[in-house]
Amino acid sequence: MNDFPAPETLGTLALARETYGKLLAAFHEKDGQTSQLKADLEAANELVDESATALAQAQTDLKAKAAETDQAKRDLSTAKQTIQSLETQVGSLETTVSDLKAAAKSAEEEAAEICASVGVDPLQIKPDDTPEQPDLMAQYRAIEDPGQRTAFFRKHKDKLLSRR
Structure with missing residues (x-):
């Protein structure tokens, strides 16, 4: 201003x-x-x-x-x-x-x-230290040769059939 x-x-x-x-x-x-x-x-x-x-x-x-x-x-x-x-x-x-x-x-x-x-x-009762029986069915399935497979089946037929 x-x-x-x-x-x-x-x-x-x-x-x-x-x-x-x-x-x-x-x-x-x-x-x-x-x-x-x-x-x-x-x-x-x-x-x-x-x-x-x-x-x-x-x-x-x-x-x-x-x-x-x-x-x-x-x-x-x-x-x-x-x-x-x-x-x-x-x-x-x-x-x-x-x-x-x-x-x-x-x-x-x-x-x-x-x-x-x-x-x-x-x-003297002690636990059995032996290994369990091998799985026969697994062994049977692992065999590729037909002849050996048949022979294995005949040898273990009762056990293989009873496991099923």
Whole structure:
């Protein structure tokens, strides 16, 4: 406004018109700037709204992840307790197995004593360490020569037919 003359110095209509034109041009310039500022303010408000929505969604997601983490921690704690319980049970079962093995040995000894007391020699019964009978059907199927296959079938006919 410093570019404009004071109203008391406006003595002529031409000078008043010139000043009015300058004022009007300054008004339009400021009005354009105001419109731009309003548009910028609206865009900034939209960005704030979008940011607030994104922040709210991020907070919701964070709460959900925190709940999942808490549940996973509880599950882990439960699993650790279960593992400890199972390890205790395994230890107890191992002790029981070793006690039963010891009792089984003493039962064998007791049986030998009972047999000896009645005058009978105890039999040594132990698991058979010989391998199981070979699978005759698998052997039969593995033979490719027809003559050998027939001979093998005739030799083991009863066992092959009884296995079916």
